[in-house]
Amino acid sequence: MKLEQYKEDFLAHLQKKINVVEPQNLYNPIEYILDLGGKRLRPILVLMGTTAFGGDYKNGLDAALAVEVFHNFTLLHDDIMDDAPLRRGEATVHEKWDVNTAILSGDAMLILANQLLESYDGATFKKLMQLFNKTALEVCEGQQYDMDFETRNDVTAEEYIKMIGLKTSVLVAAALEMGAIIAGASEEDSKKIYEFGLNLGIAFQLQDDYLDAYGDAATFGKQVGGDIMENKKTFLYIEALKNATPELKEELLHWYDQILEDNTEKVVRVKELFQLIGSDTMTRAAIENYTKKAFDVLDEISISEANSLVLKQFGQNLMTRTV
Secondary structure (H helix, E strand, O other): OOHHHHHHHHHHHHHHHOOOOOOHHHHHHHHHHHHOOOOOHHHHHHHHHHHHOOOOHHHHHHHHHHHHHHHHHHHHHHHHHHOOOEEOOEEOHHHHOOHHHHHHHHHHHHHHHHHHHHHOOHHHHHHHHHHHHHHHHHHHHHHHHHHHHOOOOOOOHHHHHHHHHHHHHHHHHHHHHHHHHHHOOOHHHHHHHHHHHHHHHHHHHHHHHHHHHHOOHHHHOOOOOHHHHOOOOOHHHHHHHHHOOHHHHHHHHHHOOOOOOOOHHHHHHHHHHHHHHOHHHHHHHHHHHHHHHHHHHHOOOOOOHHHHHHHHHHHHHHHOOOO
16 A cells, blocks of 8 residues: 555545636635645545545545545534634635635535445445435534533533544544445445444544644644634543643633633643643543554454554554654
8 A cells, every 4th residue: 555656646646536616706715725734634544444445445545535525524614613713734724715605615526425325336426425414413412412412511532533533533533434336345345344443533633633632733724722712622631621630620711711812821821730630641542442442353354464564553643653
């Protein structure tokens, strides 16, 4: 598996398939968000999944693009809901254009993602569409849970893991299973690679939460401390609230009850509280736990040792990233 080759071929496929046509105000924002870059994690996983089970990765390019277009559609709408100013270090679509344009361009992206899967035939198409639509609905469910949690102070770690499982992990898992379906893998192996992706996706999101608080703004590409500013109940916050002394708990609740113009002091102090209570260490431990769960599943899948090792190394790299 040559990851750089996958990325190069995927980007060429993206440029070939995504064209700005009339009306330009609908398609320019789509091209803009897809050109912002990012890790291209999910499309690469489709191609890796295809290769892992003996398929030609080029047969997975349309599915890979469908997954990437859908993922960016969710980001576009998430940014509106969060009123986020930056995405990958650049202005978000609703900031660069306006909210109505961002909503409509996002809607068009969801339809484009579905259209891209039409290139597959028969049973493969049916399996891909069933998985894609199930995943798309689960992502919406996860987003709703995320929004619900904003007004609750009793969110448990288990509820949070369920939420990120739906909002983030199911798409990582589906990307890998799509590759398996395209390659003609068995039902059992397709489900196992999905399980690998599900656990890896949870670890990935927990790492994202950690980097949101403790990452470097220059490499992270998003506003560091954004979750704290928005009073988001991340794993860091939930574990801090659960394990804090009464005094520190009261202070943490006080900060998370504030909507401020200038969040500088809030972000600094909340990060200090996380470290004082130890929720930063607990989050790192959870990341390692879900990564191990993912790797344990790999050993049960009928793929070559070499392909299994590549998937494992890919997972390791995700967990040590700074972006």
